Amino acid sequence: MGIAENLKENLKIKIQNNLNRNYIRKILNIIGKKPVLAAYGATFASRSDKYLNIASIKSVRRAYNGKNIVAYGSLFLPYEMFHALGLEPFMPEIMGGFTGSLGLADKTLKTASSKWYTPDLCTFHRSASGAVELDIFPIPNFLICSNLACDAAQKTFYIDAKKYGLEDNFYLIDIPYEKDELSVKYLASQLEEVSADICRKSGKKLDIGKFKKAIMLSNEFRRWALKAWDVRKELLIYPKNFSGMNYILPFHGLAGTKDAVDIFKSIYFELNKLLKKQKNDGPKVKKILWLHLKPYYNNSIFDLLEKNNYMVVFEEISHVYWPELDPEKPFESLAIKLLSNPLNGSVQNRVNAILKMVKDYNVDGVIMFAHWGCRHSNGGARIIKDVLREHDIPMLMLDGDCLNKNNSSEGQILTRLQGFMEIVDARYQ
Ligand code: SF4
Numbered sequence: 001m002g003i004a005e006n007l008k009e010n011l012k013i014k015i016q017n018n019l020n021r022n023y024i025r026k027i028l029n030i031i032g033k034k035p036v037l038a039a040y041g042a043t044f045a046s047r048s049d050k051y052l053n054i055a056s057i058k059s060v061r062r063a064y065n066g067k068n069i070v071a072y073g074s075l076f077l078p079y080e081m082f083h084a085l086g087l088e089p090f091m092p093e094i095m096g097g098f099t100g101s102l103g104l105a106d107k108t109l110k111t112a113s114s115k116w117y118t119p120d121l122c123t124f125h126r127s128a129s130g131a132v133e134l135d136i137f138p139i140p141n142f143l144i145c146s147n148l149a150c151d152a153a154q155k156t157f158y159i160d161a162k163k164y165g166l167e168d169n170f171y172l173i174d175i176p177y178e179k180d181e182l183s184v185k186y187l188a189s190q191l192e193e194v195s196a197d198i199c200r201k202s203g204k205k206l207d208i209g210k211f212k213k214a215i216m217l218s219n220e221f222r223r224w225a226l227k228a229w230d231v232r233k234e235l236l237i238y239p240k241n242f243s244g245m246n247y248i249l250p251f252h253g254l255a256g257t258k259d260a261v262d263i264f265k266s267i268y269f270e271l272n273k274l275l276k277k278q279k280n281d282g283p284k285v286k287k288i289l290w291l292h293l294k295p296y297y298n299n300s301i302f303d304l305l306e307k308n309n310y311m312v313v314f315e316e317i318s319h320v321y322w323p324e325l326d327p328e329k330p331f332e333s334l335a336i337k338l339l340s341n342p343l344n345g346s347v348q349n350r351v352n353a354i355l356k357m358v359k360d361y362n363v364d365g366v367i368m369f370a371h372w373g374c375r376h377s378n379g380g381a382r383i384i385k386d387v388l389r390e391h392d393i394p395m396l397m398l399d400g401d402c403l404n405k406n407n408s409s410e411g412q413i414l415t416r417l418q419g420f421m422e423i424v425d426a427r428y429q
Pocket of ligand 1: 125153
């Protein structure tokens with residue numbers, strides 16, 4: 001085990017043994033101090049991993065330190081708005097993912113069950129709800145969610161709001177099904193009203209200058225992300241443990257900050273350097289597009305792929321789906337960003353986005369991890385598989401759970417993966 005892994009393992013055990021908000025705050029205060037953070041950063045094998053870890057710790061520390069206005073936010077919201085309003089975002093689904101990698105999910109899920117959260121609810125939310133019940137997560141001041149793609153956030157966030165007596169500070173942003181002028185207006189006015197209400201409740205004035213700044217930083221992050229993802233169209237050598245699925249927090253939660261710019265800039269330079277090193281056409285691998293998310297506990301899926309010369313060259317979650325934002329029209333721009341998400345509206349939007357990724361990354365096959373409880377993603381799986389078959393692209397659906405290893409049969413998953421690779425290999429013989 002390397003230094004970074006040792007450090008992480010030690011932290012994990014300490015948190016497991018002292019599972020409460022104050023202890024987590026104490027740990028974050030220690031590792032969040034500049035010299036410790038710099039030393040910690042130096043232990044990472046790749047530059048992008050270092051930037052990711054440091055920015056994530058800084059963000060979570062700000063949410064825990066008790067000095068900032070904390071807003072729970074669901075995935076896919078326009079976080080530029082949070083940063084412009086001076087809100088410290090805390091993303092329960094993402095942090096639910098961390099409960100899996102910290103080995104806490106058994107406890108948080110058990111707690112959620114004891115509080116009658118239904119087992120057919122996605123474990124990102126169930127685990128996050130367990131963490132809220134256990135008083136592990138920071139206390140929010142506001143809770144903002146949307147009905148985009150996820151049917152779970154609106155319910156769990158409201159229960160969280162009730163726990164803290166914050167029903168008046170709970171906002172559900174309603175995302176229209178169609179992407180047209182009327183929808184942009186309707187959504188932009190909701191974003192503006194929510195912003196104005198939050199300002200009023202926090203005793204601040206709505207500062208459009210801050211919105212413009214956040215939008216410009218978001219555009220800068222987007223440009224670097226596009227450049228980095230362009231490199232990936234040819235790249236076959238990656239830094240150790242690189243996965244686009246590790247960057248969800250900065251890709252969404254830090255959009256509109258300098259940290260997101262720095263992270264995606266560092267990914268671009270790191271990957272571009274490797275591309276230059278890649279001799280001729282690089283190693284012979286089969287290219288995979290990964291749909292939805294991955295398991296966040298220890299598993300052998302990616303080792304098995306690597307051992308058989310398969311490589312995930314792109315992930316659906318990394319797709320930059322929105323156009324450049326207009327700083328002069330912040331609310332309209334953010335509304336367009338939300339409406340551009342391929343998970344919104346007809347499943348055809350998602351199918352079109354996937355077909356584009358298949359073409360751009362010239363993949364040999366597609367794997368979808370069908371996470372238990374995600375009705376939206378799994379509901380479209382069969383249609384996606386049928387369309388890909390028409391385009392002669394094999395697709396494998398792996399049924400499992402991203403957080404609860406007890407709800408995933410690793411043996412079955414690996415057997416199916418092996419069978420899929422045999423099918424793809426046979427196409428080249
Ligand atoms: S996996 Fe699906 S149900 Fe779970 S948080 Fe994500 S979108 Fe919501």
